[in-house]
Amino acid sequence: xxxxxxxxxxxxxxxxxxxxxxxxxxxxxxxxxxxxxxxxxxxxxxxxxxxxxxxxxxxxxxxxxxxxxxxxxxxxxxxxxxxxxxxxxxxxxxxxxxxxxxxxxxxxxxxxxxxxxxxxxxxxxxxxxxxxxxxxxxxxxxxxxxxxxxxxxxxxxxxxxxxxxxxxxxxxxxxxxxxxxxxxxxxxxxxxxxxxxxxxxxxxxxxxxxxxxxxxxxxxxxxxxxxxxxxxxxxxxxxxxxxxxxxxxxxxxxxxxxxxxxxxxxxxxxxxxxxxxxxxxxxxxxxxxxxxxxxxxxxxxxxxxxxxxxxxxxxxxxxxxxxxxxxxxxxxxxxxxxxxxxxxxxxxxxxxxxxxxxxxxxxxxxxxxxxxxxxxxxxxx
Amino acid sequence: xxxxxxxxxxxxxxxxxxxxxxxxxxxxxxxxxxxxxxxxxxxxxxxxxxxxxxxxxxxxxxxxxxxxxxxxxxxxxxxxxxxxxxxxxxxxxxxxxxxxx
Numbered sequence: 067x068x069x070x071x072x073x074x075x076x077x078x079x080x081x082x083x084x085x086x087x088x089x090x091x092x093x094x095x096x097x098x099x100x101x102x103x104x105x106x107x108x109x110x111x112x113x114x115x116x117x118x119x120x121x122x123x124x125x126x127x128x129x130x131x132x133x134x135x136x137x138x139x140x141x142x143x144x145x146x147x148x149x150x151x152x153x154x155x156x157x158x159x160x161x162x163x164x165x166x167x168x169x170x171x172x173x174x175x176x177x178x179x180x181x182x183x184x185x186x187x188x189x190x191x192x193x194x195x196x197x198x199x200x201x202x203x204x205x206x207x208x209x210x211x212x213x214x215x216x217x218x219x220x221x222x223x224x225x226x227x228x229x230x231x232x233x234x235x236x237x238x239x240x241x242x243x244x245x246x247x248x249x250x251x252x253x254x255x256x257x258x259x260x261x262x263x264x265x266x267x268x269x270x271x272x273x274x275x276x277x278x279x280x281x282x283x284x285x286x287x288x289x290x291x292x293x294x295x296x297x298x299x300x301x302x303x304x305x306x307x308x309x310x311x312x313x314x315x316x317x318x319x320x321x322x323x324x325x326x327x328x329x330x331x332x333x334x335x336x337x338x339x340x341x342x343x344x345x346x347x348x349x350x351x352x353x354x355x356x357x358x359x360x361x362x363x364x365x366x367x368x369x370x371x372x373x374x375x376x377x378x379x380x381x382x383x384x385x386x387x388x389x390x391x392x393x394x395x396x397x398x399x400x401x402x403x404x405x406x407x408x409x410x411x412x413x414x415x416x417x418x419x420x421x422x423x424x425x426x427x428x429x430x431x432x433x434x435x436x437x438x439x440x441x442x443x444x445x446x447x
Numbered sequence: 448x449x450x451x452x453x454x455x456x457x458x459x460x461x462x463x464x465x466x467x468x469x470x471x472x473x474x475x476x477x478x479x480x481x482x483x484x485x486x487x488x489x490x491x492x493x494x495x496x497x498x499x500x501x502x503x504x505x506x507x508x509x510x511x512x513x514x515x516x517x518x519x520x521x522x523x524x525x526x527x528x529x530x531x532x533x534x535x536x537x538x539x540x541x542x543x544x545x546x547x548x
Contacts, residue, residue: 089489089541099542105487110543125547188496188533190504234485236512 107131112197117338122200136230150292153217166207173389174358178280181433187317189430204275205259210250222293230287243298277389278361316426331360334434335412342439358391359414367394370409403445466525474526498528
């Protein structure tokens with residue numbers, strides 16, 4: 067029944083949608099047509115019509131890259147370096163990673179800046195709207211099992227992670243770190259597979275999967291893991307990917323001493339269909355989207371068709387998992403012709419509720435405002 | 448006095464809304480030659496930012512190795528503010544072609 071409902075979301079096309087221009091014939095190998103924010107390196111957003119399956123196929127999955135993508139790594143020559151505060155520094159081959167127990171973790175990956183384009187005043191960075199998010203089945207060894215190969219010291223509170231991508235010009239290298247507690251969590255894995263494959267653009271041969279945390283922690287092309295006593299301090303840890311610990315008036319500059327590292331993700335839902343600005347003839351209109359909640363699971367999604375005065379529960383896809391999104395759907399019958407505002411609001415298993423106004427921040431991270439679109443319904447002739 | 452003020456206002460307004468064409472052309476050339484080594488121009492041109500934010504972005508890029516003569520830097524800022532200011536309509540989304548085999 068639910069499957070049929072969700073299938074219906076994709077089978078009905080709105081009468082008219084906003085046009086999206088073709089980007090001069092640029093094609094991204096292995097990808098369906100994607101909203102193009104940057105050709106080089108590729109920064110690609112998934113259009114709303116692609117969000118009709120619980121598992122996002124690789125060919126529809128968004129891409130965010132800070133630095134030029136590294137040349138394809140030869141799997142036979144690949145080495146993962148384990149060094150720092152370990153008793154037995156070593157280099158591990160792909161075969162050794164494959165020989166460890168393999169685990170599958172369904173998890174939603176969202177770019178930290180997804181929704182940046184909704185913040186006002188405008189902030190610099192890729193102007194993502196709704197589509198820098200996807201849900202995949204990730205498979206690989208637990209990061210804890212990988213680290214144990216080298217014997218991490220108990221005094222190591224953090225692990226630094228580097229990938230094979232290298233700086234261009236004098237840009238900083240993309241190096242991240244995370245608390246050892248999250249690194250040792252049983253759901254944190256070094257993924258060797260994404261939906262059964264591992265495309266180069268998504269981190270071949272090994273990428274971190276940090277369930278419930280924002281995308282910047284999910285380092286691709288991982289080549290080094292370094293347990294450390296303190297958090298790593300490169301640009302992409304500070305000031306990059308930090309938010310004000312004390313909320314700022316919108317439009318004011320960051321106060322460096324008050325910036326904090328982002329850990330985890332807020333509760334959020336997005337309306338993927340219909341497209342904002344669509345026009346319909348009177349009749350039933352399927353409304354649907356996705357909802358996710360970082361380390362929590364989605365408890366409910368509510369939708370309003372009257373500007374937020376009344377809310378009705380949406381039908382949810384059955385998998386109620388921590389770390390992974392749920393699809394939601396409402397079959398809407400407009401009361402009359404004209405312009406209608408549609409809102410969606412998610413609540414998670416910890417009781418967190420999607421807010422009307424997310425906290426503005428100078429880098430435009432973690433947008434999770436109640437989603438809002440508008441459609442026009444035309445009376446039958 | 449009133450006339451002088453009005454004339455001044457007209458002058459100030461026209462200076463504010465229109466950097467001269469030569470400067471804008473120069474700024475465009477700077478963009479097309481000095482930004483491209485690291486990323487595509489779409490990364491810039493898909494954004495709409497206040498002038499002060501564009502200024503900060505140029506400073507950020509200078510910190511990462513971008514260099515230009517001061518007059519080229521000034522022309523680039525004029526070009527970005529004139530074409531990609533936050534008073535301009537949002538960039539229409541563009542889609543890539545199908546890249547599946």
